[in-house]
Amino acid sequence: MIYYKKKDFPTSKIRKFLEPGPIVLVSSMWKGESNIMTMGWHTMMEFTPSLFGCIISGSNHSFELIRKSKECVINIPTVNLAREVVGIGNCSGSDVDKFKKFSLTVAKGSKVKAPLIKECFANFECRIKDSRMVSKYNFFIFEFLKAHVAVSPKYPTTLHYRGEGVFMVSGKHASFRNKFRSENL
């Protein structure tokens, strides 16, 4: 297991890690029960306040934990956690304690009671901002309250799901900074 040393990170810059579209692990807690789910359908929605929208199906055990507690943590796993990511998506929190089953470590947040996953590259604590689209689309809008990001490496090697059991692994980086107008960065 890799344990990243982390530091506080500005919530207004979280797009750096979520806009590229990685699979994330969502951790939650309600009345002492915690759970983890994998999630691939999500998008940034605003810089400040830092808003994030995502689909959490009502068939997930986490759905009610998040809906009732009104909070969760978005954790970014790196490629070394691929087996855990797949395993977490393949069992239900109604049957097993996923932290125990996958030997993941709980870290405490400062803004929410939901557990952070220590082994992940980044952890974003968030609270439900708007639940009007939940009944029709299972679409939640969260506000990020606090971000913890690994000191290094600069960019995580992340997993991006294509369906059918296939993941794309994030590749190299290219900067076009000098081609951008500053207001469009």
Place this chain on the structure above:
Amino acid sequence: MIYYKKKDFPTSKIRKFLEPGPIVLVSSMWKGESNIMTMGWHTMMEFTPSLFGCIISGSNHSFELIRKSKECVINIPTVNLAREVVGIGNCSGSDVDKFKKFSLTVAKGSKVKAPLIKECFANFECRIKDSRMVSKYNFFIFEFLKAHVAVSPKYPTTLHYRGEGVFMVSGKHASFRNKFRSENL
């Protein structure tokens, strides 16, 4: 320029190309005026009907073209179009004809009047399904009506934006298919 040979693709499987989180080009047309914009804040929302949510800021020239025509095309550019992607994000359709400026070719769709970008790996024709979240969040929900995808390669090499002028380029693929329960694929 690369011109992909394309075939019809099932709209229920579009997640294969959008869930990994690539930068997309959005093309639109209203009363004879067409435009293209770059977009990185989007998510799949449902398989069938095939729904897609995204943020299109009111400051984009495309915003009104899409809102009025109620349709657009989501095009997936590959890494060979990086300069065009950056350039398109750096100028406004109120000043220039982007198809002409970037030497891109219009292809005709079958379900919408908005132009398809021939040089892109895939083109997804769509229509607004729900605009209730537009005034508050600039969040549009589209339904995909028709998909055109390159016959090869199997997976496109896509651009994933991190902000600050930096793109992550999609990397290798890994299949964990035999680790999944079939209903979770």
